[in-house]
Amino acid sequence: MTVFKISHRQITLALHILIWSALLLLPWLLRTPGESYDTITTLPAPFFLLTVLLHAGLFYSNAFFFYPRLCNKRRWWLYLLCFILLVIAGNALKATLLQTWYPEIPLYGVNARFIFAPTFFALLAGTVYRFAANRINAEKAQKEKQSEQLAMQLKFLRSQVSPHFLFNVLANLVSLARKKSDRLEPSLIMLSDLMRYMLYDSDDKKVSLEKEAGYLKSYIALQQLRFGHDVDIRVAIELPADADRYRIEPMLLIPFVENAFKHGVGWIKDPRIGIALNAQEGQLSFRVENKFNPADNGPKDASSGIGLANVKSRLLLLYPQRHRLAISQENDTFHVHLTLQLQ
Template sequence: MKGLLKSKSISISLHILIWGILLSLPYFVSSADHAYKIGSLPGLFFTVCGVIHMVIFYTNAYFLCPNFLNRRRWWIYIPGVILLIAGSFQLKYFIMAHWFPELLGNIAAYKFVFAPSIGTYIISLVYRKVLDKINYEKEQKEKQAEQLTTELKFLRSQVSPHFLFNVLTNLVSLARKKSDQLEPALIRLSELMRYMLYDTQGKKVMLTKEIAYLNSYIELQKLRFGSDVQIENNMQLEDTDSHYTIEPMLLIPFVENAFKHGMGNIQQPKINIQLAVANDILTFEVWNQFDNDPDSSKDENSGIGLSNVRSRLDLLYKGRHKLIISDQNNLFHITLTLELT
């Protein structure tokens, strides 16, 4: 809102400046000894005509064009323009006849009296077209921004239920085992839910919080699988990198995917997660083995997470990220590089 008011204020000031210069031009370029004349036109007459030109300019630009021309109501617009210009001719002639009769006999001066009315109309028409184009482009950008916001909200809403479904499945497994680890797992889950519900409402979060969130998720998985899976996790930041921010819950789908497809019938499964920041570039890598058997079971939600994160990356970090995914020799490997702010 402040930006809009500032823009309008600048526009109004610019109009006042331009018209102020035009109306006072005779008093800058001429002198009282010559009646402030510009050519054969007295300064006062030039200024009065300038006021008439202002009326033509703003009447056409802000009334006739927006209300009739853009709506294709030519049957009103064309007579309106003719009436506006013809009216200015009549008014100028009346002023000449009553206040400046010496101009009536100067036929050569007529073109400097009447032609500017037509010139002012043409300038106002061009101005209106340019203004309409600027407003249209602005509206399109606002619509794109609104669409982007809506799409991001939708994508975020997909993340939380999908993640929660996987975690609850893990907790069910602990409950079935009547494990003593169920209580600390529930406490850790409550911390994750607090992060998702409250800390991710802004546009971005501190990278340190996102890493803490990922580490909590990994600890939940360790509670579930214990020594059945070998996990190598190295996600540490230097103190000088603690100021970076990132879109919340952007990295979790890769970690989820590793645990979801890196277990099953795999012998001695291993998952490796690495995160590093250097020169404003985040490098995030995840490796996991996977079962290449086409008959292995996959639920219908498989792939939602990675598809989601691809969309979010395209929306939020367009031209500022690179995602490489490979799945050779039963090893799934993702590498994400991201320009941080």
């Protein structure tokens, strides 16, 4: 089955054609049964059709030439002058044509309103149209700029790989290789899956919740390999059977876990990190907590982790009115709780 997509430009063009066609057919549409196709109100139909074409020319010349080039802060007075001159020129042309072709029709009274007023309104319509189009285009450009900035930001955030993390993981893999440990092969597979997700799968706008959770598990497993029993890492990930149908922004959850490992290990007595993820009826709940040293407020590694400020920006842009993020500190424990409406 072939699906035809209609663009905004095509819709606009069709509306313009429809409106001007309706105006051109107005004498025929307004005539009463048995009335000849020769007049509309008190004006000859041929003259009316010609003035419709004139109005179209004034409308488009104003909307696409005079207004864009002259209507600005410096030359607005020049645009106003051109507007007045166009009104005068258009009405003078109408009067000349009418007196030449139909000298018996007067140019005053009721006729004057039908002859001269539409010139002004055609130009005014061009001004309003261009002003509205500029506003719409400006808003569209702003949204596209925000989308591009978001895309660049997300691309940057997704491409962040902690050199310190990878160095330690690879060092542990080398150690496992020397010991000929059975854990080497699954560890390499986890690292491969992690890198594949970061480099390829995260290019998608949305991924399944199951895939995002799998990436999270691989990341945590490699961190467990890195720290061994030196850090108490507790993980509880519970997903519904239909988790694959829910979509989520890729690499949205990992920054909180990175932040926990960034600040929750090192010169901390009995380091502890807790991670809990569950989803029910389309709502995701994600909790991360870690012990930290209140006396150590400086960053440990400028390249490790992703700032929470960036994650907040992503959430605001990607999930407006559909998320709640609570961050708190209690004694020596840092808490993060994110609730998210999934799609």
